[in-house]
Amino acid sequence: MNILVCIKQVPDMESKFKVAANGTWYDNQDLAWRMNEYDEYAVEQAVQLKEQVKDADLTVLCIGSDKVKETMKKALAMGCDRGAHIDDADSWAKEPFEIAGIISEYAKDKSFDVIFTGMQSQDRGSGQVGVLVAEMLGIASVSTIVDFAFDDGTIKAKRELEGGIKANVTVQVPALVTCQLGLNTPRYPTLPNIMKAKKKELLTIPVADVLKVDARMETSAMYFPEKKGGGLVLEGEAGDLADKLISILKEKTSVLK
Amino acid sequence: MKIVLIAEYRDGQMLSGYTELLGFAETMGAETVMFVAGSDAVLPAYDGKLYLADAAVCGEYNPDLHKQMILDVVAKEQPDMVAFCHSSYGWDLAPRVAFGMKAAQVSEVVEVKDGAMVAPACNSKLRRTVTCKTGQTVVTLQAGAFAPVEGGGTPEVEKIAVDGQGRVVFEGYEEAEAGGVDLSKAEVIVSAGRGIGKPENVAMISALAKALGGEYGASRPVVDSEWVEHNRQVGTTGQTVAPKLYLACGISGAIQHLAGMKKSEFVVAVNTDKDAPIGEVADVLIVADLLQFVPALTEKVQAL
Ligand SMILES: Cc1cc2nc3c(=O)[nH]c(=O)nc-3n(C[C@H](O)[C@H](O)[C@H](O)COP(=O)(O)OP(=O)(O)OC[C@H]3O[C@@H](n4cnc5c(N)ncnc54)[C@H](O)[C@@H]3O)c2cc1C
Numbered sequence: 001m002n003i004l005v006c007i008k009q010v011p012d013m014e015s016k017f018k019v020a021a022n023g024t025w026y027d028n029q030d031l032a033w034r035m036n037e038y039d040e041y042a043v044e045q046a047v048q049l050k051e052q053v054k055d056a057d058l059t060v061l062c063i064g065s066d067k068v069k070e071t072m073k074k075a076l077a078m079g080c081d082r083g084a085h086i087d088d089a090d091s092w093a094k095e096p097f098e099i100a101g102i103i104s105e106y107a108k109d110k111s112f113d114v115i116f117t118g119m120q121s122q123d124r125g126s127g128q129v130g131v132l133v134a135e136m137l138g139i140a141s142v143s144t145i146v147d148f149a150f151d152d153g154t155i156k157a158k159r160e161l162e163g164g165i166k167a168n169v170t171v172q173v174p175a176l177v178t179c180q181l182g183l184n185t186p187r188y189p190t191l192p193n194i195m196k197a198k199k200k201e202l203l204t205i206p207v208a209d210v211l212k213v214d215a216r217m218e219t220s221a222m223y224f225p226e227k228k229g230g231g232l233v234l235e236g237e238a239g240d241l242a243d244k245l246i247s248i249l250k251e252k253t254s255v256l257k
Numbered sequence: 258m259k260i261v262l263i264a265e266y267r268d269g270q271m272l273s274g275y276t277e278l279l280g281f282a283e284t285m286g287a288e289t290v291m292f293v294a295g296s297d298a299v300l301p302a303y304d305g306k307l308y309l310a311d312a313a314v315c316g317e318y319n320p321d322l323h324k325q326m327i328l329d330v331v332a333k334e335q336p337d338m339v340a341f342c343h344s345s346y347g348w349d350l351a352p353r354v355a356f357g358m359k360a361a362q363v364s365e366v367v368e369v370k371d372g373a374m375v376a377p378a379c380n381s382k383l384r385r386t387v388t389c390k391t392g393q394t395v396v397t398l399q400a401g402a403f404a405p406v407e408g409g410g411t412p413e414v415e416k417i418a419v420d421g422q423g424r425v426v427f428e429g430y431e432e433a434e435a436g437g438v439d440l441s442k443a444e445v446i447v448s449a450g451r452g453i454g455k456p457e458n459v460a461m462i463s464a465l466a467k468a469l470g471g472e473y474g475a476s477r478p479v480v481d482s483e484w485v486e487h488n489r490q491v492g493t494t495g496q497t498v499a500p501k502l503y504l505a506c507g508i509s510g511a512i513q514h515l516a517g518m519k520k521s522e523f524v525v526a527v528n529t530d531k532d533a534p535i536g537e538v539a540d541v542l543i544v545a546d547l548l549q550f551v552p553a554l555t556e557k558v559q560a561l
Contacts, residue, residue: 013380013509014530026383096352097361119348123379126364131352140321140424143349156428159318161267161345162493164433167318170426182481216361217394221386222378225537232541233531238549242557245525248541253523255445255469255502256561 001056005046005080005116006103007039009064009071010123024219025092035071038118040186042179045148046116047079052150057081063102065089069202076197077189088207100132101213107137115176119144130178141176142169146183258287259336263327265346266295266312268430274342275301276405281340281398283406284369292330294323297414304410308417321423324353331358343397355395362395363387367402380511381534400516437488438472445471446500448491449479452507452547456484461551462506468558476508492517506547510535
């Protein structure tokens with residue numbers, strides 16, 4: 001079985017963001033980078049599938065500058081067999097259609113049986129890439145899965161809907177699934193596996209070789225939302241803050257009366 | 258300008274999101290038609306043309322068939338835009354439809370500014386304005402971003418259908434487990450976010466909730482990590498709550514969490530990050546380490 005998992009490197013969301021000088025994206029400097037949270041679930045599920053079917057080959061794909069290799073190594077240490085790094089220092093500016101175009105161009109002649117992606121990235125948050133890759137490859141896709149089982153060519157998945165409701169679906173491979181938080185418990189790479197990962201193949205492909213589509217939109221400005229104001233901001237020592245909050249609650253609410 | 262609005266129907270019910278699509282269309286000053294895979298037993302209150310597919314035949318959830326029917330409507334109506342709710346239905350279907358239309362798609366639109374779509378980035382910490390290069394566009398709208406407009410009236414229904422099976426087979430719905438706490442009735446809710454750091458600290462949150470005579474809730478990562486049971490999750494995929502006091506401890510304020518607690522009367526947030534988006538909805542933002550602040554507050558409340 002041939003499996004692909006697509007990951008993205010994103011800043012830690014607790015970072016202090018700054019808008020870049022070009023005004024159309026956040027500043028890439030001084031940020032802590034990590035694997036997109038949704039993709040961690042995708043990698044874990046891909047590795048579990050590989051372990052289940054035994055005879056499988058699992059590729060992890062990531063688009064970005066050299067820096068993303070760090071994140072790819074984590075995926076290799078979690079159990080992916082090989083890495084495909086699409087070298088693109090400008091990947092941050094690419095919109096979902098271009099990213100999906102790159103992935104599908106890479107995947108089109110490799111007959112992947114199952115492709116895993118996260119349901120969205122934490123930074124851009126468009127939630128389009130996975131489904132678009134499937135459309136481009138002409139295979140079926142299921143988004144936002146919170147449960148995955150595979151048996152004899154059939155994927156059984158649960159899609160998460162709103163308000164705690166789930167939809168049970170089945171689909172034959174080849175298929176793509178996009179992974180939601182809580183799908184599984186992503187493993188921590190062990191030290192021996194981190195060592196082994198260093199020896200795994202990590203092929204670099206220049207983006208120009210696989211970018212065959214044109215952008216359909218662009219981010220023309222990025223900015224911080226206007227503070228609506230009104231809210232009181234309190235800082236200081238914990239005990240004093242507690243006293244202040246208690247008097248506010250007594251004044252403004254009925255809960256302490 | 259003309260927009261095809263994609264309404265949603267689930268398990269015998271029209272979902273109310275279409276009223277926000279109507280609100281959006283009004284903002285855009287657009288002419289509209291609507292599509293829904295549903296039933297003529299429950300129609301949206303909409304005084305316009307409705308393309309109605311029979312959900313019993315074509316499936317309530319059938320991406321291949323729904324995509325094809327929407328593309329047929331698009332071919333017929335030649336709209337400038339197709340608008341979905343940013344929901345499990347919308348974000349699944351919109352990229353498929355956009356692909357078929359060769360159109361750009363903007364996801365999770367929160368605002369229209371000088372005709373351009375604005376979407377959040379980085380967990381709502383930032384906003385971005387998006388410019389489309391295609392003639393037609395597809396958008397999904399963030400829940401609650403556009404004030405609902407009650408359509409009123411009865412639609413002029415045109416029934417549509419499509420042949421085929423679809424590759425994704427829907428096997429049925431699964432309801433959330435019932436039982437346990439009912440957060441929707443609690444007057445005070447103290448919620449734990451990922452900022453609590455480790456499962457042992459749930460006790461600190463529940464102690465404060467108890468001192469305040471309320472219940473404790475949680476954000477999704479806390480539930481996904483199995484530190485707290487699912488029926489305490491507040492948000493889009495959890496519970497919608499409306500307490501007199503909502504105290505969010507170590508919660509960043511992602512839109513999916515806010516969607517569940519926005520109706521709270523008074524919101525207090527405890528966060529080490531002064532810029533956390535929860536600050537936008539909080540009446541009081543306590544910039545502090547919850548590990549110090551929460552026990553201090555609990556002690557003082559107990560002493561009252
Ligand atoms: C389709 C979909 C549905 C979703 N449904 C839901 C839902 O129903 N409910 C939900 O909650 N989420 C939901 N989410 C997830 C949501 O997008 C966020 O990931 C989630 O709400 C973040 O939870 P959090 O705020 O606890 O964690 P984080 O975003 O990680 O925030 C942690 C916060 O804690 C603060 N902090 C850290 N340490 C401390 C400390 N010692 N003291 C004080 N503050 C501290 C940090 O500054 C940060 O602001 C959904 C996502 C998707 C895509």
